[in-house]
Amino acid sequence: MSQSSKPPQPAPVPTSADVARLAGVSRATVSYVLNNAEAVRISEPTRRKVRRAAEELGYVPHAAARSLRAGHTRIVLLPTSHVPIGPLYSAFLNELQWSLRRLDYTVVQYGSLGLSGDEAARAWAELRPVAVISLGEITLSAHNVATLKRAGARAVITMGPVGVPGAHALVMDQSEVGARAAAHLVERGHRRIGVVVPQEEGLELFSTPRLEGARSVAGAGIEALPMAYSEESAAALAARWRSLGLDAVFAYNDEYAMLLMRALLDEGLRIPGDVAVMGADDLLIGRLLRPRLSTVQIELPTGDHLAELVDRAVREPSEITQRQDLISAVAVRREST
Amino acid sequence: MSQSSKPPQPAPVPTSADVARLAGVSRATVSYVLNNAEAVRISEPTRRKVRRAAEELGYVPHAAARSLRAGHTRIVLLPTSHVPIGPLYSAFLNELQWSLRRLDYTVVQYGSLGLSGDEAARAWAELRPVAVISLGEITLSAHNVATLKRAGARAVITMGPVGVPGAHALVMDQSEVGARAAAHLVERGHRRIGVVVPQEEGLELFSTPRLEGARSVAGAGIEALPMAYSEESAAALAARWRSLGLDAVFAYNDEYAMLLMRALLDEGLRIPGDVAVMGADDLLIGRLLRPRLSTVQIELPTGDHLAELVDRAVREPSEITQRQDLISAVAVRREST
DNA sequence: ACGATTCATTGACACGTGTAAGCGAGGGTC
């Protein structure tokens, strides 16, 4: 309770040196004790003294200093898109974060904000992450990957549709989704198939491959239909539907599918009689509308699985297979097709 | 292209010392140039030499070392819940992250994984974040807040229902939502009101206040109804509906409301004739079912707004008001009530 | 021509941590 005169100072954060001073030992001893070092033997009484002092001061180690000294971090960088990614992938990313946390990694979200690949790679590299998991909204060059690796990243993982040389590619091939949808529709006798392409910015990453996947199956029968995520846009599309001459539609997503199906029903069209509607992602919500929405069910890897894959890549960068397909898609027929 | 013998070394990451060496200047000069220091004047030729060298080596500064030296970071810590938080709040958090990034903060997600308040506070403090934004899944004590502040946090913001001494409370009072819903139902003549409470773990944070809010308005007329987010659970609840003697239900959420409404309709009940159904969050999807779902529209602050509030708190910790209400809720009648 | 000023650059320290190497004391062994 010294009544020293320092009201403005915001009470400096205690360091291990403060702990050492209070415990009457050297700083090294403090470090050994608090890290439970096995190589060095410290007597039990000393251990207690140190622990008491640390407790009393409310000492908390400084992560930056620690990783500076260690020469590496446990940071996994997860570039965030500000895109209205669907519920399925939101949930997946959440789970992934959680699983990584459990493996003692620190997840850093880093908005990439219209940066170029070069700029993004440099910004990311500053944090010296041990791994980078890019969903693909930034297209990285081999040079960018090299920059990251040089900065200490032991795993650079891209989940986009296309692999990048030097990076581990965990391919989540969205075109598979479009292909399954189209195949299902073709199988049921449809030939003129519309594919809803969201107008929302940033979704091209998902929507383009899905469209291409459909094209690869149904070829010339495919017609791209831009549509925004709003009742107005869906109504506008539905209003001109009869003039389009389509007998089926694959709507990118269950949400878009629901939106469009509602508008089509309101327009007086029968489903699946006049037009078959197909969604994707198999959201629970999609089963509530009538007719029930047919969809493409996507089997995403669990967050645990992917996190462990990252972990393995970090431990043994060489052992990991360079390319791996992660998603499997299968059409589920309900009532709208 | 020296054929030196170091194949195993993973090419050490270049430091500012390497840049200095290559440019033939001192490390200090490098620092001044790359940080565009204004206090010190460096000749233009030297600037170019340094920039060239940095470029050539692919130099990227080491964020940890930098913030160690600086004594502070630009990290904003955002503890993540692994709870199935709704689309509304997911979008809000995404936007917040993006806005913070634009203000040059680094957002770190930190799963709190069943930690106690003490443990969480210590773990968070290790990163020396300049601000912590807690949604309230961890209840912090005044002592925890003090720990964080001592570790350099200039703003500790809680968005839970209850303020914490020492922290800036940006209250997002969920009880308001429940209150509006109940008031709307009462106003329309309903007296026996069920309130769906999700069984999913982690959602109590939102659901409990919403329930209590309803209670504060409709008192004894309220009955809590546990339900999981699945068709089976909704069907089970619907099956015993007639025996409950309720004439209205507030379903926590538009998603839960849709699920239950579907089940009630399938059970042969008329909506809103036999039972009025009220959701919350005003999701676009909720307007697709028939009858259209009445809901409580929640006005969340924009991510930009909140981010700027955080920024101001960081710059002038004293100037910020200690407590502030952030959400406003208003009932929207559609067809289900 | 010589001290006074400006200009461009550098040497040196501090930030907080982990750990290899060293060191004194105590206790055995011959």
Added chain:
DNA sequence: GACCCTCGCTTACACGTGTCAATGAATCGT
């Protein structure tokens, strides 16, 4: 009693950066 362990702890350095104070060179003023 000289020797060598082992035990318990400390001294000293390195990690990569920013910045203050100092230094030398060049320019200026008279």
